[in-house]
Amino acid sequence: MADDAYNYAYLDEQTKRMIRRAILKAVAVPGYQVPFGGREMPLPYGWGTGGIQVTAAIIGRDDTLKVIDQGADDTTNAVSIRRFFAKVAEVATTTRTDEATVIQTRHRVPETPLREGQILVFQVPIPEPLRMLEPRETETRTLHALSEYGVMQVSLYESIARHGRISKGYNYPVMVNGRYIMSPSPIPKFDNPKLDRSPALQLYGAGREKRIYAVPPYTPVKSLDFDDHPFEIETWEQCCALCGSKESFLDEMIVDDDGKHLFVCSDTDYCERRRTLPEAAE
């Protein structure tokens, strides 16, 4: 016990077992949303309570945890989740993608390629990809059960009709293993290709709606599109102003009062490693 006040990794063993059962089911049916009896966590929703519960259920003392928020390890949110697990689960923490065994993330997939044995835990605000199109829960469940996904394609059609292209930049819907349409959480579509056949296990936890879903290693994940409007990721004319990367997702930063701006890597660990280790930058 880390402390008399709470169980190891904060959640009681019964709750962890229940979450693990949901995770196992989610892994067995890739992309399918498994309901679970979530616990109240010592954080408000929106801070990643779904992800935290998943992490709490899978973490052990041998793990090394990395927590990122929009690609950064040093935001208040990331720091407090990391500290929380260092305390209640007695785990080592890191900011390095290659050293971590469990990476809890909000809104990004690391640029550094993941490997077998790593687990990526996503914090999910809205798990249901069809929710904006179909508000009735019974109906969305039927649509998934019957693989009736015409309505999702309708929303992409509409986007092209309005904007001349599929304008969705975040939370871009994917087809998992040719069966279930899944919301990849609000990552930029730039990260979608990294989900496809990833060697790492992907677990998605939605705290408010109490859903868990998963993409097991090496599972096909296809971004939806049209033959004549194929899926494309964002590109930048600039490279990262700090590390010179041409391959990473860039954030725009205003650097002075004149409105001068720079583009820098959103993944802070990736950027830093490229700057400090010359071999990392080719």
Added chain:
Amino acid sequence: MKPLLSARGLTKRFGARVACRDAAFDLWPGEVLGIVGESGSGKTTLLNCLAGRLTPEAGSVTYDSAAYGAVDVHDLSEARRRLLSRTEWGFVNQDAREGLRMGVSAGANIGERLMAVGARHYGDIRRTASDWLSRVEIERDRLDDRPTTYSGGMRQRLQIARNLVSEPRLVFMDEPTGGLDVSVQARILDLLRSLVGSLHLSAVLVTHDLGVARLLTHRLMVMQGGAVVEDGLTDQVLDDPQHAYTQMLVASILPV
């Protein structure tokens, strides 16, 4: 020739009320069957039982599917029934808002069935949607407008296009011109008549308006209090009604 749709002993209750009692008929390919009767007589209930939208307490509905052969509509898995209803069937609601997606463009509304069965070429879907818009006499430049910007008559025509784009064999219609102005109604009736003819559609049409029935249907069933009291060729039923209730309907609505 086999009937396209056969109903036998169809009975549907709501609590103690029998909304539809022991209905039976055959619908032949290319035929338009009308169901008439005053409000509350059970027309919509019967139609919904035929289309698999309501489950009857007794009786059966057999449909001769192009894909699966003869099937019992109420024994089909939900997956297959839903697939049938968006490929081989159409359903035109009285209230176009129930049959349309009001939040997306006309093009998306028409294209949905195509996408639902796997169409993935935006340009082709758009072209087909535009062709259908013009077939239902809506200007092609309204393709990207939402149905919220359409008049009642245009919405109804859009709903018809959205259903017919998958080239269904059988269309169910529940008061398709109800609630519209007379001149708007006439235009939709003309359109329906020419589409039914050119596409060789079979249809079951519910209406309380004998004028609509006269214009569009080959055969009529007259319902009263949930029971079919008379049926026959439309002209015969309307010109020489046998049942007292039909005589009353004809007398009150088609004054000579």
